[in-house]
Amino acid sequence: MNDLLRKSIELYSGQSLSEECALQFNAFVFEKTLDKKALLLEAGQSCNYIFFVLSGSCYSYLADRKGDTQVVQFALEGYWISDLASFFSGNKSTYSIECLEPTKVLMMNKAAFEQACSAMPILERYFRVLIQNAYVSMQYRMAKTTSEEAEDRYTEFATRHPDFMQRIPQYLIASYLGIQPQSLSRIRKQLASKR
Amino acid sequence: MNDLLRKSIELYSGQSLSEECALQFNAFVFEKTLDKKALLLEAGQSCNYIFFVLSGSCYSYLADRKGDTQVVQFALEGYWISDLASFFSGNKSTYSIECLEPTKVLMMNKAAFEQACSAMPILERYFRVLIQNAYVSMQYRMAKTTSEEAEDRYTEFATRHPDFMQRIPQYLIASYLGIQPQSLSRIRKQLASKR
DNA sequence: CGGGCAGATTAACCTATGTTAATAAATGAA
C-alpha cells in the first residue's frame, strides 16, 4: 500500500493499519496516470469514483451562472477528491475535476467503497472522520468568507497552504477565494508594499 | 421516541427503525426546555452535546474580527445543531448556540453518541450520511457564495427555506448570507419593485 | 532559437455592498 495513504488512514482513524488490511485494501482500488489538463471527471457525467492523489495535483470546479470556472477544491498528494453528491447518489455530477500537473491517482468505485467499509471497520471510521473534518473546516471557512475581506482570506490561505501557493496558478486561487485574478494581483501588490 | 427524530433517522439511514432500537435510543438522550435567548452553548466552553431540535429554533454563530455576530447555522424542528469540532475533539468551542424561540431539544453527549453508534449500526450510518450531506451542501453553498451576488444568494435562500423566512429575523438572515441588514433591506426593496 | 500562448500585472472606470446616521415599525413588558 502507498505510504501516503497508510499514513492518512492511521492519522484520521486514530488506529494503526494491519498488514492484512493494507493488502486487502489494494484489491479495492486501482491506479491511473493522467496528463496535465486531463479530466478525472466531467460535469454532467455520473461520478463513479473517489480519487486519492498519489502524485501531482488537481482541482474540482463548476461553471457559475456566467459560465466562469468556480474552483471548489484543490487536491495535492495525500488528498481525496471527488463529487461526493454524485458518487453516493449516482446522479449527474455538478463538478468537473482536472489535473494541474501530470498526476497519479488511486481510484475506488462505490461498490468497492461499500465493501471495503463493511469489511474493515477502520475504513468506515477513517472515511467518517475525514468527511467530518472536511465539514467542520468547510463550515468555518464559510463563516470566514462571509465575514472577512478578500485580503484577509488570501493571507490566511497563503499561511495555511504554503504548498498550494507554489504549485497552483494564481487565477485558480483567486477563483477559490471568490475574487477576480486582477483583484488578487492588486491585493498582492498592496500586501507587498506594506512591508 | 419523538416522531420527527424517527423520521429523520429512517430518511437518512434508508432503513426503518425497530421499536427495540427506538427504545434503546431513548436511554442515550435527554430532553431540555429553554427560553428564548437562552444559550445551548457558549463559545469558549467545551461543547459536550449534540442537540436535536424538537420544537422552537436556534442558531449557531461566532464573533468575527470586528466582534460582530456571524451566523453559521440555523436549526428549526428536526435539525441537529452543535459545534462538532469541539464535540469530537473536546477542545473549546468556537461557536455559540442561542435559542430564537422557546425551544425543546434532545441532548446527547459524546459517550452516549459513541455507545449508541456502536450498539446500533443504523445510527452509525444515519450520522455518517447526515454529515456527508451537510458537507456536500456546504461545499455547494460555498461555491455559490463566492461566485454569486448577494441578491441571488438571498433569492435562493428564500426559495429553499421559506420556513426559515417566517421565523428568523432578517438581520440574522443577512449575517448568514454575508451582508449587512441594511443591504438586505435594499435588496428586498429592489426585488419587490421588479414585480 | 523564436513565435505563440497562458498567466500575471496594471490602470481607469464602474457598481455592489459597507458605513453612518436617522427614522419608522414592530414587539413585548409593565
Add this chain to the structure above:
DNA sequence: TTCATTTATTAACATAGGTTAATCTGCCCG
C-alpha cells in the same frame, strides 16, 4: 394601553472589488 427596546427601513456617502482592456512575462513546443 403605553413606553422601551428590538428590528427594519431609508438615504447619503465611502470603498472593496468587478470590468475592460492593454501590456508584460515566462515558458512550452516546433
